[in-house]
Amino acid sequence: EVQLVESGGGLVRPGGSLRLSCTASGFSFSNYDINWVRQAPGKGLEWIAHISNSGYTIRYAESVEGRFTISRDDAKNSLYLLMSILTVEDTAVYYCARRTAGDAFDVWGQGTVVTVSS
Amino acid sequence: AIQMTQSPSSLSASVGDRVTITCRASQGIRDDLGWYQQKPGKAPKLLIYATSNLYSGVPSRFSGSGFGTDFTLTINGLQPEDFATYYCLQDFHYPWTFGQGTKVEIK
Numbered sequence: 001e002v003q004l005v006e007s008g009g010g011l012v013r014p015g016g017s018l019r020l021s022c023t024a025s026g027f028s029f030s031n032y033d034i035n036w037v038r039q040a041p042g043k044g045l046e047w048i049a050h051i052s053n054s055g056y057t058i059r060y061a062e063s064v065e066g067r068f069t070i071s072r073d074d075a076k077n078s079l080y081l082l083m084s085i086l087t088v089e090d091t092a093v094y095y096c097a098r099r100t101a102g103d104a105f106d107v108w109g110q111g112t113v114v115t116v117s118s
Numbered sequence: 119a120i121q122m123t124q125s126p127s128s129l130s131a132s133v134g135d136r137v138t139i140t141c142r143a144s145q146g147i148r149d150d151l152g153w154y155q156q157k158p159g160k161a162p163k164l165l166i167y168a169t170s171n172l173y174s175g176v177p178s179r180f181s182g183s184g185f186g187t188d189f190t191l192t193i194n195g196l197q198p199e200d201f202a203t204y205y206c207l208q209d210f211h212y213p214w215t216f217g218q219g220t221k222v223e224i225k
Contacts, residue, residue, distance in 0.1 A: 037162075045162060045205050047214040059212045062119070071137070095161055103209055104152040104167030111161055 002023075002026040002107055005097050009112030010043030016086050017115075022079040022109055030074035033057075033099040036081050038092035039111075046092075049081060050099075086116045120144050122208055124217030130225040137193040139204055139220045146186045147210035153182055154205045156219075162205065166191065196222070205217045 007097040008020040022034070036049040049070040050059045058070055079096055094112050097105035121144040131137050141151065149169035154162040164173045166182035169189060179194045193200055201224055206217040 027143070044219045045156070045207075045216045046204075047207070047216065050212075050214070061165050062214045072153065097162075100167070102167045103150065104173070105154070105162070105175065106164050108161035108163070 001117040004098065004109035006094060006096055006109040006112035009094065011115045012086055013014075013061075013116060013118055014087055014116055017082070018086065018114060019087045020081040020094055020112055020114070022081075022084065024077045024079070026096075027107075029072075029077040032078045034072065035097045035099060035105060036068075036079075036109075037095045037097055037105070038068060038114075039095070040089070040092045043092075051079070051112055083114070086114075088116050090114060091116045119213050120147060120208055120211055120215055122206055122217040123214050124142035124176070124204075124220050126196075127218065128221040128223060130223050131196050132218060132225045133196055133198060135196045135225075137196050137200075137222060139206075139222075141184075141189045141217050143187045143189075143208055143210075147208045149185055150208055150210035151182075151184070151189050152207050152209070153180075154207065155200075155202045156205065157202045162184060165204075180195045198224075 005036045012018050026042045027112050033052045048061045048064050051070045067085045086091045098107040100106045123142045153166040156162040170182045181192045183190050203219045203221045
């Protein structure tokens with residue numbers, strides 16, 4: 001079964017850091033671009049980061065640029081999001097999503113919850 | 119950043135109705151637009167990619183159209199399982215941006 005599973009969410013204080021992971025199975029992870037998308041409580045979807053299959057192309061939303069770092073380890077079929085200088089506005093469900101050759105997000109993880117609170 | 123404006127933000131409809139949701143881009147995005155369905159507490163699901171291409175396994179009552187700045191998602195014959203929130207997403211230019219969502223509720 002083609003699957004993405006996020007982990008690493010939790011409660012963190014403002015100003016703190018957290019690393020999320022996304023582990024893939026059922027497909028050739030190294031062949032695909034992968035993204036992070038988040039959803040604040042009761043709000044819409046927000047794309048926040050992209051990494052190409054080679055790792056060469058990386059892009060961020062303005063809201064996280066300079067604070068978040070996306071990376072991948074193809075040997076471990078894993079994607080990461082290192083989040084630092086967290087604020088309450090970063091509280092959200094964080095999803096990883098695979099991007100197809102047709103340029104759409106066809107496989108999503110179940111999400112991991114990040115709560116930034118004092 | 120390219121702004122994606124969806125309308126309406128919510129609508130009430132009955133089973134069997136035809137529903138149309140629109141998405142307008144603040145600048146031309148060719149056909150680089152997808153549509154996603156999300157149910158409460160669940161991850162989004164891909165419905166349509168590249169404006170009008172139906173993703174595998176998605177019922178044919180869903181269709182998409184448009185080009186440039188104006189796009190439409192149509193559901194012909196709304197079914198009970200279609201009550202959800204729908205989002206468009208442009209991937210023409212970074213930062214990729216979603217519309218604010220359209221919640222389809224039962225009348």
